[in-house]
Amino acid sequence: MSIMGTRVVRTEDPVFLSRGATYTDDLTDERLNGALHLTLVRSPLAHARITAVDVEAAREAPGVVAVFAGADIDLAPTLLFAGANPGMVRPWLATDKVRFVGEPVAAVLTEQPYQGQDAADLVEIDYDPLPAVVDPRAALTDEVLLFEEVGTNLAGGFGHDQEFDEHFFDGCEVVVTRDIVNQRLAASPLEGRAAAAVWGEDGRVTLWASTQNPQSARDEIASWLGIDAGLIHLIAPDVGGGFGAKIGADPEFALVVWLAQRLGRAVRWTETRSENLTGMLQGRAQLQTITIGGNRDGDVLAYRLDVLADAGAYPRLGVFLPFFTRQMAPGVYDIPKVESRARTVVTTTTSTGAYRGAGRPEATAAIERAMDLFAAEIGKDPAQVRRRNVVPPDKFPFETKGGAVYDSGEYAKAIDRVLEGAGYAELRAEQARRRERGDVVQLGIGVSAYVEITGGGAFSEDASVEVHADGSVTVLTGTSPHGQGHATAWAMLTSDRLGIPIEKITVKHGDTDLIPRGAGTMGSRSLQTGGVAVHQAAGELVELAKQRAADLLEAAVDDLEVADGAVSVRGTDTNVTLAQLADREQLKVDTVFDSGAPTFPFGAHVAVVEVDIESGKAVVDRIVTLDDAGPIVNPLLAEGQRHGGIAQGISQALLEEVVYDADGNPLTATFADYAFPSAAELPSFTLLDMATPTTLNPLGAKGIGEAGTIGATPAVQSAVIDAVSHLGVRHIDMPTSPLRVWEAINAARGERGAGSDSSEGAQQ
């Protein structure tokens, strides 16, 4: 039986579960012996002029080797994301101005890590405060400018020059519009950012860094420092989660490289959680206006999405992500008219970038909210309204009004299956009973349907497979993972073709000298690019082996087959092992796979929540999801990806939000204040399967990594609103905290003129 599609436990785990993984801060490489420890002094103010920096006292502190202020760094400020407004450059250490709380202002290098914070406390910086601008709507007015010389806070946009069509909704019987918030989130991988650098005698630097894509990180750092990328040997050791926020390099990494060169010593940096929650890229952060129109039968005829995105202080990938939001705006629906625009502004907050889903959850949340509002307005079941408007299976490949070409999909079937799996009709009946009884704990049911885009950023990936004379195999891949289990899955793909057991297959990644090209793990791309490349390389190796064996075995290539690590003449005992072939001549294949286009996995989720309508607290009782990403290589790993995403989706809907006060002070800069769930707040999840292959790669595989955040978030938000919709509530922004739910119920009651006493919500 083929190993493909089986629940193979991870080859990574024995080490992870005995002596533990090796993250950047765990490295004991002897080149790092005696490394200096970098401690950054960060701005406590959101927006201010720096009037003086005094590092003298810090220089005298025990263990201090050097202290640098902005003026000591001879690197020009840099535009960190090429697509952004070119004047919005970031200095390596702030010189004249700071633009967010957490911006690095001085660098302290000490012999011992504990000495760093002691010395950092002695750095004296005088600030002249400027007004903060936290709300993107305020930023849009340009009243407070982050970059005075640029003259605007607009960092970028898509379709933002054109005006909306004022007749767009003509002919619609019903039009609903609403401002909604897709709140700012902190990716919060449990391992924060970390880097270590040492320059060698050969004039090259070895940089270990916690990144999702070492090759791109290497190139970014080289361009920032103005050096040849070939001088950087970047190694990503084990990486403790990324979720998009570790795509590429951070400026701190480049600073570590620069400091190591300047000081002629190895330098290490590991951020604290408080630094992480103000310094690491944050996600989402979109204000949206949704408008949906249609007829009372339930046909959606027109949809408009207006996005105002928050780039934070220094534009990075967050400037680009609204592109995906616009592209995926219509979701799974065949809507005759769709228009959208996106503007992105800088604010005096932490920069934004990718967070699991990166632009697509924002699109799904918007359209799914719009479908709910539309269904509520016409008084129809939201699941049925969805089903009625989805793209039918015979229309694929389907070019959407968002400008995407969906490869394959069975949207109505996905909705039907998940409704059936959740027992939708019975849930609605139970909801009706509770409403009838006036229960304190009401039931809410949320349904979402989604399609997303995976492998959207980079379509091509390298792979190399080599069989050694001892029968072992080495696989090199450019998709460097951070928990996804590629070492196991890529070994399965190789084993499937070569018939060599996975125990003998070593998958290597994350070392730019060994693997100079690669695009990394992000956008759910790994299997459909890197995995397929491995599959292809192993296939090519089979062909190569057959050709070499044909001479040896004096047989026609067509009569040969590869199984159990050997080439044999079909129907005979005559064979030569791949190891024997490798012993004669190197048996290795390098290949590149290019899918040329992204794929569009899809699914539907049902969330069941219980809402205590007196306190406003929502608890997730059940999540049923159907996620279709084509055929699954290893269900154990795919389910793990789904589980993790679902939890993050629930978390966005119920708990998480990065909050700043009006002065730009972050109020959620520790894990005590930035709340995401523990096991105690979540149920187990029910997962349903469907596998509609794509034609864009030989495995038929699409991406699965972000399904959870894309599908679960709107389902849970919708369920919370649904639980109190009979009280007149139509919308609650995320996170649907107890306070917000309670306020929404009060507001709805007030509007209905019930004027009830806020103390007693419902009859017992």
Next chain:
Amino acid sequence: MTTSMNTTVKVGITVNGTETTADVEPRLLLAHYLRDVIGLKATNVGCDTTSCGACTVLVDGESVKSCTVLAVQADGQSVTTMEGLSPNSTNLHPVAAAFRAEHGLQCGFCTPGMVMATVGLLKENPKPTEREVREGLEGNLCRCTGYHNIVRAVLAASGQDPDAGQTTSVEADAGRSPAGGVESAPGFSTGSGA
């Protein structure tokens, strides 16, 4: 017993059965003692506020967050870290083995703390229900797994069948539909039997 005032103190801590001693600053956190003084790097530090549990170890058999214990507070006591559970990577402790079998870890950063919290939990409650597992691990954050498979791993490590049933308060039959375009893989389970 340390009765005099000192700016460095000598500590002796039995770690995974081995006596260790060092002169340390009183402010040295146990987590850093383990990682930096004696070089056991499995124990991770994931936060500044005693929130994440990545640093969980056992002190005299009880789970504690080693980022919020001074090394000197553990003087004379016995500490167990994840390294102390399994003799080697091919011979995993039952809790560690269950985490592997149930795919209870992804990036692995929360894992040493999660495993040690589990060992502590099962000592106090050898046959926990799913709810008790979830509440017993409330001090440990994982950003990757959504906890589903961690909970399964703990149930499995306690000798219970993780498929035996999940409790929800809403009774509705969530019968699983068969897989779509491809055969469902053998042994497929979601830990949520209807």
Next chain:
Amino acid sequence: MIPVAFSYARPDSLESALALLAEHGEDATVLAGGHSLLPVMKLRLAAPEVVIDIGRLPELRYIRLDGDEVAIGAGTRHRDLEASDVLGAEAPLLAAVARTVGDPQVRHRGTIGGSLAHADPASDLPAAVLTLGGTVVLRGPRGERQVPATGFYTGMFSTVKEPDELIVEIRVPRTGSSGWAYEKFTRRANDWAIVGVAVVDGRVGLVNMGASPLRASTTEAALADGASIEEAAALADQGTDPTSDLAATAEYRRHLARVLTRRALTTAAG
């Protein structure tokens, strides 16, 4: 993050702990479980010069019956309270409240004395002791004194305890089989209370409804006058002064106090 350097002593008796405290005065801070002190020291919000570790003094760790009261050593860990058969039978509210504190790791370290001394308005045990009508036993150079919990708190993070005094014992009346309940409202299981309401024997205590733990005295008086649970609970926020923060507005806290009081009284009434 790591604390500012300090010097450390671990006296081997209560007497020498008190002597050290007297010697170092305001420069010294007592360390018990360390689960309030070390977090603030790591964030450098506190930087004592001298830390006196009383966390391992066996004479401070006990739970025993003493006449009509249960006497609890100040160094008794939350986990000890949670698992105590004596408390389970004689003051079950306290054991149940202890079970809601933080998470298992926190409960393995934190002590009841530390919790009362720290006097965080969001903490659970101070309100439980107040609701039980307990007493705090302090010892210092001027001898020992007993302070009723009602007079122990003077404001946010502040109590009548002098810097050279230690809490040595907490005494709570045996409530036996009287009805009790604790309603702790949080977003996540291991969070601090947004609002908490403890009820036992007609007394009602409130967590996080002011600078220190409070008794809902208007509610208690109404109950004593024969008001219904509904009526009495509707008065639960009278005389309180809750704050507004990320999790809750003051108005919402007042609302929660009323709702939770009704629920706790209903549960306690069985």
